[in-house]
Amino acid sequence: MVFPSIEFAIFFPIVLVLSWALMPRHAQWKAFAIVASYAFYAAANWKFCFLLGAVTLLNHGGAVLVHRSDDDRRRKHIVAATVTLDLLLLGVFKYYGFFVEDVNGLLDHVGLSLPLPVAQIALPVGISFFTFQAITYIVDVYRRLVEPASLVDAAVYLSFFPHLVAGPIVRASEFIPQLAKPRNPSRVALGAAMTLIVAGLVKKVGIADTLAREIVDPVFAVPEQYGTWDVLLAGYAYAAQIYCDFSGYTDMAIGLALLMGFRFPQNFDRPYRAASFREFWRRWHMTLSRFLRDYLYIPLGGNRGSRWFMVRNLMLTMLLGGLWHGAAITFVIWGGLHGLYLVAERALEWLGTRRPNVWVRRLIVFHGVVLAWVLFRSSSLDVAGTFIGRLAHPAAAQLWSPLVLALVIGVLAVQLAPERPLARLRIRFESLQPAMLGAALAVTVLVVAATVSSQGVPPFIYFRF
């Protein structure tokens, strides 16, 4: 069930009313939240509810054992075993099909005819997100940042439907304390929630899907058929599309949670205004960036030790971050490329190179990011190579249109524009009366629905991850 769908439009108002009606009876509310979230997840494939349940039981059991133990070695072993099992589950469901053919080829090559069964395993929606959240739970308990929650609270945390399938990656220490007492019904950030939902709908349905349909999908499918101008615009358009698609989803997720009285962390902060790659990662998919920093980069050693040690840690973190996105070599290289960018940036700092003007730096970073997006979007390295090669093939533009140009320029301009006028506009919208906010939401839905093609709303890009 995707947010911009009729099914969800029926589901959510019912859940919202029941949620606030049950909120004073907190235990009943928690049971209801679990049932509603599992129903939401079951709409995609009910069988995977068992997987979500198993991940919850596994990590909650691990967290309780870690908390009860005073022996540091034993605590470490428990957390290592639990995280290994989490990653094993993720590996089987997400990467088995990717590796099995190659592993079998390798076994044949070395004369070991012990083929692994070649099977295509269905990818449970959101597995990468809820597995990472489960890891934050057990690790935060291990680090004594949170106490283990009750099983019910852990189940609410891991299954809560606004963040279940594509984040943001909410840490246990951010969410579980919000379950300690009923949410205050007189403190709902209604204006902010509706602003986020409206903005998310426009970004996803109005902008991202239009760009995908008009230019991105045709060019990335067969770059051979297009020349410099189309390929160039498709590259920029994909940068705008993926931002609007993913941040649009996140805006809606955060807005829906706010309506239910919960607060999620911010996930995007105008990433294309970044003047360094380090800054880009502080603005893009912020909850993944801090997960990789706190649960991978720092445990690997982080900035401690020699420069080479740090370079190794950076590259490992970014390569694994790339692999997290999907079982394909293009994602690994995308992560590796960002790793190289970060290393190059550090190297320039170590050399004491003079930094150019902030706008020049923004331009460089943006184009580095766009180049990496080409790998991210391409179905194979071959397609990515052809796409880049076609930049040197001047030909008449076939897919340029005022609409596409306006959307790409608009998305980038909003990121670069000064914050204050936009904030003023947002605050004015947030302050509208509830009836006006409801009417604004209805009008937005009707307008963006008119831009949907006969094929309906395509799934969010990050649903695949």
Added chain:
Amino acid sequence: MTTIDLATTPRRHARDAIVAIGLAAVLLVAAAGGSIRKQGDEMRPGLLRDVVRAVGAPAGWVADRLPIHEVVHDTTAFLSPDANLSGGKGAFGGGAISVARGAGAAIPAISADDFDLSAIGAAPKPTRKLRTLLVTGDSLPMPLDSILARRLSSKGVKTTRDPHVGTGLSKSELLDWGKLSVRQAKTQPDAVVVFIGANEGFDMHTAVGKRVVCCGIDWAVEYATRARAMMSVYRRGGAGRVYWLTVPTPRDSARAEVERLVNQSLTVAAAPYRAQVHVLDTVPILTPGDHFRTAMTIGDRQRIVREPDGIHLNDTGSGIAADLVVEALRKDFVLP
């Protein structure tokens, strides 16, 4: 989006949130209740469809009695990316296709078009170059369309990809393939590759308004009639060539039953046009014995050929389907 400052944002009571969402829901029912009903009718059977239909029926009833829907439609029509390709109940082709539905009792005449000349060794050597190719269907031709486009691009072939995800010949209310095929044929492609059938099994209405329920012989007759109408449009009186792929057996047995009927209907539909319309049977290659399989031996290795959904072909499977299409194209066209 600028950063929301939750410390300063106005706070309201939960009741206001319910009012806002409730008002939005009421306005949407009034303005688009018919769409909810339509969506419910186009969904696959199951609990979710029952729920959407249960809401859609009264919502549609309300919307039908209010003029808001028309105002909204007229106001936002300019934003729509599609030409009007939706059909009503029983509509197929919007009267644009002239096909003999239920011809009379006379014995139909046999013509050269009825024969696949290559099958009887009478096909002349192809002399015509393939210049334009259209690859269309539902979600099944993805990624077959881009594989074909990329393979043929170096041979000077301009490929147009036109997949319509979630559509079907038996689902004409959202998108009427009769109308769409007429529009597609206006671009006069030399050859058309059609791969469709992942979303079939819906009840249809015949041209005379009779409802045919899946999946009996009446349903197959209507499906074949629709497919034949499209084949007739795509072949453009013999100027175009059509390559229609059958649907490889899916994992789900209920779906497999529908696909068997779809595939059989295609063979029947193509019968009068065998000189120009080739039904390319993927079943013996990808699912021999009509049994679903995830992987198959290619070279000396087991390779996965299906997507995890058990319906679609992955890149490897689509590559095999592309081989089949290119081989068929070579019989009709010069391909360097």
